[in-house]
Amino acid sequence: MSSDLISTDVLVIGGGLAGERCAIEAAAAGHKVLILSLVPPRRSHSCAAQGGMQAALGNCVKADGDNPTVHFLDTVRGSDWGADQEVARIFTEEAPVAVRELAHLGVPWTRVRGGKNSYVIKGERVEIEESIENDGLIMHRDFGGTAKWRACYAAAATGHAALYAIDSEVVRLGITVRDRTEAVELIHEGGRCQGAVARCLRTGKHFAVVAKATVIATGGYGRIYGQYTTNATINEGMGAVIALNTGAVPLGNMEAVQFHPTALAPSNILVTEGCRGDGAYLLDKDLNRFMVDAEPEKQELASRDVVSRHMKQRMRDGKGVDTPYGPHLWLDLRHLGEQHLTTKLREVWEICRDFVGLDPARDLIPVQPTQHYSMGGVRVNKDGQAYNMSGLFAAGEAACWDMHGFNRLGGNSLAETVVAGRIVGRRVAEFVADKDFEIQTSVAFAAMKKAERRAAEWLNRTGSGPSVYAIRNAMGETMMGKVGIFRNGEELEEAVAEITHLLAECDKAVLRSRVPGMNPELTFALRLKGMLRLALVTAKGALLRTESRGAHYRSDYPLRNDAEWLSRTLVRWADDEGEPTFSYEPVGEIDLPPGHRGYGSDERIEMRESLEQYNDGVYERQAVHGRLATVEAAGSRLRRGEWKGLV
Amino acid sequence: MTSNEGGAPRRLRFEIFRYNPEDPGSNPQMQTYELDEAPYMSLFIALNQIRETLDPSLQFDFACRSAICGSCGMMVNGRPALGCRTLTSDLPDVIRLHPLPVFKLIGDLSVDTGTWFREMVEKSEAWIHAEEAFDPEAQEARMDDELAQAIYEGERCIECGCCVASCGVANVNEDFTGPAGLNRIARFMMDPRDKRSDADWFEVVSNADGVFGCLGMMACHDVCPKELPLLEVYAYLRRKTLAAAFAGKEE
Numbered sequence: 001m002s003s004d005l006i007s008t009d010v011l012v013i014g015g016g017l018a019g020e021r022c023a024i025e026a027a028a029a030g031h032k033v034l035i036l037s038l039v040p041p042r043r044s045h046s047c048a049a050q051g052g053m054q055a056a057l058g059n060c061v062k063a064d065g066d067n068p069t070v071h072f073l074d075t076v077r078g079s080d081w082g083a084d085q086e087v088a089r090i091f092t093e094e095a096p097v098a099v100r101e102l103a104h105l106g107v108p109w110t111r112v113r114g115g116k117n118s119y120v121i122k123g124e125r126v127e128i129e130e131s132i133e134n135d136g137l138i139m140h141r142d143f144g145g146t147a148k149w150r151a152c153y154a155a156a157a158t159g160h161a162a163l164y165a166i167d168s169e170v171v172r173l174g175i176t177v178r179d180r181t182e183a184v185e186l187i188h189e190g191g192r193c194q195g196a197v198a199r200c201l202r203t204g205k206h207f208a209v210v211a212k213a214t215v216i217a218t219g220g221y222g223r224i225y226g227q228y229t230t231n232a233t234i235n236e237g238m239g240a241v242i243a244l245n246t247g248a249v250p251l252g253n254m255e256a257v258q259f260h261p262t263a264l265a266p267s268n269i270l271v272t273e274g275c276r277g278d279g280a281y282l283l284d285k286d287l288n289r290f291m292v293d294a295e296p297e298k299q300e301l302a303s304r305d306v307v308s309r310h311m312k313q314r315m316r317d318g319k320g321v322d323t324p325y326g327p328h329l330w331l332d333l334r335h336l337g338e339q340h341l342t343t344k345l346r347e348v349w350e351i352c353r354d355f356v357g358l359d360p361a362r363d364l365i366p367v368q369p370t371q372h373y374s375m376g377g378v379r380v381n382k383d384g385q386a387y388n389m390s391g392l393f394a395a396g397e398a399a400c401w402d403m404h405g406f407n408r409l410g411g412n413s414l415a416e417t418v419v420a421g422r423i424v425g426r427r428v429a430e431f432v433a434d435k436d437f438e439i440q441t442s443v444a445f446a447a448m449k450k451a452e453r454r455a456a457e458w459l460n461r462t463g464s465g466p467s468v469y470a471i472r473n474a475m476g477e478t479m480m481g482k483v484g485i486f487r488n489g490e491e492l493e494e495a496v497a498e499i500t501h502l503l504a505e506c507d508k509a510v511l512r513s514r515v516p517g518m519n520p521e522l523t524f525a526l527r528l529k530g531m532l533r534l535a536l537v538t539a540k541g542a543l544l545r546t547e548s549r550g551a552h553y554r555s556d557y558p559l560r561n562d563a564e565w566l567s568r569t570l571v572r573w574a575d576d577e578g579e580p581t582f583s584y585e586p587v588g589e590i591d592l593p594p595g596h597r598g599y600g601s602d603e604r605i606e607m608r609e610s611l612e613q614y615n616d617g618v619y620e621r622q623a624v625h626g627r628l629a630t631v632e633a634a635g636s637r638l639r640r641g642e643w644k645g646l647v
Numbered sequence: 648m649t650s651n652e653g654g655a656p657r658r659l660r661f662e663i664f665r666y667n668p669e670d671p672g673s674n675p676q677m678q679t680y681e682l683d684e685a686p687y688m689s690l691f692i693a694l695n696q697i698r699e700t701l702d703p704s705l706q707f708d709f710a711c712r713s714a715i716c717g718s719c720g721m722m723v724n725g726r727p728a729l730g731c732r733t734l735t736s737d738l739p740d741v742i743r744l745h746p747l748p749v750f751k752l753i754g755d756l757s758v759d760t761g762t763w764f765r766e767m768v769e770k771s772e773a774w775i776h777a778e779e780a781f782d783p784e785a786q787e788a789r790m791d792d793e794l795a796q797a798i799y800e801g802e803r804c805i806e807c808g809c810c811v812a813s814c815g816v817a818n819v820n821e822d823f824t825g826p827a828g829l830n831r832i833a834r835f836m837m838d839p840r841d842k843r844s845d846a847d848w849f850e851v852v853s854n855a856d857g858v859f860g861c862l863g864m865m866a867c868h869d870v871c872p873k874e875l876p877l878l879e880v881y882a883y884l885r886r887k888t889l890a891a892a893f894a895g896k897e898e
Binding site: 041045135138160171203270354355356511517518 | 754781838
């Protein structure tokens with residue numbers, strides 16, 4: 001084999017927590033694994049997760065009585081019933097194991113201090129006696145939308161600590177990582193994925209990786225919102241793009257986009273929900289704590305979609321602080337005290353000092369809601385196996401597994417990365433163990449030629465077309481302005497038209513630079529069309545979904561509509577087709593019936609059919625959309641009705 | 648030094664090191680660009696503006712742009728720093744940018760820290776050496792929160808490479824473990840979950856490529872963007888390894 005074609009058992013695309021945890025599982029089972037990563041793995045965006053990882057260990061007083069079932073209830077309610085409930089079940093049961101495994105691998109979790117502890121809860125400073133018996137176990141902090149304190153944390157650097165522990169394990173196992181490498185095309189034929197074509201970001205050269213199993217773990221697609229995202233510059237959604245380009249694999253719930261209430265204004269750097277979990281307030285320009293009236297029960301700790309909407313509304317009502325960059329609100333951490341801020345929220349304290357020159361012990365912090373998380377992604381079954389494409393898996397934020405539905409709870413994504421990594425990794429290992437695999441180099445080389453042609457076409461295009469960066473900026477303005485926190489049919493129509501126009505502009509765009517090597521402008525140009533395609537299916541999915549659910553809020557259809565929209569959006573769009581194709585599958589078997597979330601609006605349109613009718617043949621109706629068979633029977637992990645004593 | 652209140656913004660002059668090893672026609676040189684300063688302008692904002700409006704071929708690395716991922720170490724007026732959290736308002740009108748030394752150059756301001764740090768982790772086996780396999784059924788082992796905080800203090804290193812670039816020894820001895828490497832070793836040394844003995848550690852750090860290679864100039868301590876207490880880290884390592892040496896002698 002030539003150097004532009006290499007082979008492996010398992011190809012993992014993405015070196016963040018989900019990809020690396022998956023790789024560990026496959027490598028530990030004795031398989032040859034190759035990880036491709038845009039950046040050195042420890043620089044993956046997993047490192048930016050700050051406040052915590054949800055796992056129902058129940059170790060402190062405010063977590064007393066917690067268990068995976070309570071966590072399941074919180075997760076399904078948080079999802080506004082959009083989640084696959086079996087997956088939420090699997091997740092909540094495995095999360096405690098995953099967190100303890102990270103402790104075993106070295107994460108310095110904050111621990112319970114037996115004896116008197118001082119906390120700020122709903123605006124009051126309270127003293128709570130933690131039991132001596134639990135001294136030294138993993139501590140929890142409060143987060144939004146949860147019945148118990150459940151987020152396990154290492155100060156405000158939880159993702160960093162987890163990623164370093166997992167990456168150390170990758171090194172210990174000797175797993176090969178090719179950093180500065182981007183997967184640009186899936187190799188597939190007849191519904192079987194055979195690996196991916198990659199582009200080296202040192203040299204700009206393409207090569208093919210043939211693999212028995214391929215895992216997409218490339219994180220979210222927040223950068224389709226331009227600068228209006230907490231996401232890193234590398235979160236451009238290329239994993240979702242290469243899956244979408246096949247035309248066979250659907251993306252799920254792309255319109256389900258999370259806006260985090262507290263991004264630092266104006267840079268949009270994340271300030272963790274752990275701040276509010278630890279007792280911080282949201283204030284308007286009159287220093288009024290508006291969330292107490294808006295959500296008397298949960299206050300600042302309602303779910304992110306609900307808090308973001310209240311904040312946006314507050315600013316629309318003229319109660320924001322006006323600046324040349326637009327309005328913002330305040331996050332008040334002052335009452336938590338310097339000692340707390342410089343230890344348990346140290347990274348927040350540093351960010352405030354470094355990026356806005358403020359000291360949260362003395363100053364109010366300017367915040368605004370901003371794109372943060374992609375609930376949508378490559379649609380997979382509970383094994384992480386992509387719909388319609390044998391041998392292709394996805395895990396973490398890149399996947400629509402789908403435990404988050406239309407709103408993810410804070411701390412559930414960091415936990416998802418390692419839980420899904422463990423589970424999907426196990427399935428990948430089983431898959432490659434009993435698969436004979438014939439390498440057809442012709443398929444791989446055809447895919448590589450296609451990728452090379454795409455790059456050559458950019459380099460050959462001449463004239464005075466628009467710049468790729470101008471198109472990207474316009475995309476960001478459209479997405480935040482018209483596919484944001486409050487959506488309506490008119491603006492979504494405009495957004496679809498604008499993105500469609502930008503797609504045409506993209507075909508006319510011209511590079512200013514033709515330098516040899518990776519060529520940063522070419523590297524971005526190669527992603528732009530894919531990003532626009534993701535933006536279009538997001539906007540169009542939002543336009544088609546005429547209801548409000550979780551983070552998808554339609555001012556013209558303000559109610560959740562369980563009669564017509566208790567469904568998951570699926571979209572397919574081959575790269576040589578003109579239009580995306582939308583279809584809708586059931587969310588999965590429903591165990592916890594749709595109801596009030598406990599925060600936000602209690603008005604909704606009820607289901608017309610009974611749960612029994614909805615659940616009857618639900619897995620067959622998903623199979624029609626390409627859901628492949630799972631190792632364990634569908635629904636086998638659901639533990640039906642076990643929540644009943646707790647509601 | 649930020650833009651004059653109400654007046655014209657400051658004109659910034661960037662002198663940037665340019666070299667593209669992939670281009671046979673490229674020669675190492677400094678290139679100059681000018682920009683108007685904006686409020687809260689960081690080098691992340693400035694460099695992207697240069698690339699998007701003045702020179703699309705310019706190579707540099709950013710990812711999180713919030714001083715957490717460690718991608719953007721660079722020499723800023725002769726001093727290693729993270730580009731994303733360096734505000735132009737803290738700099739003079741002329742800003743000279745070079746790639747970090749020690750690391751292999753990829754192009755312009757972009758260097759290969761990934762390979763360097765992976766080798767460091769492999770060499771020092773910077774992972775928990777547990778005696779027993781993970782038991783998924785068992786409750787987590789307890790740890791005193793004070794100790795967890797102490798481990799976390801060292802864990803905070805983001806491997807940006809600023810300390811390595813600033814280190815006189817690392818600049819001349821490529822086998823030197825380097826400040827970030829020594830910090831990582833100390834972090835595992837104090838972690839009771841890591842079962843390596845003092846004698847094992849003695850092998851790793853007690854030589855000229857380890858803590859005794861350090862000449863004590865402490866530029867690392869001054870430039871660390873995470874303000875890691877490296878002075879205390881080296882003292883801890885020396886104390887531990889000397890104690891191990893004496894213990895060995897008594898046996």
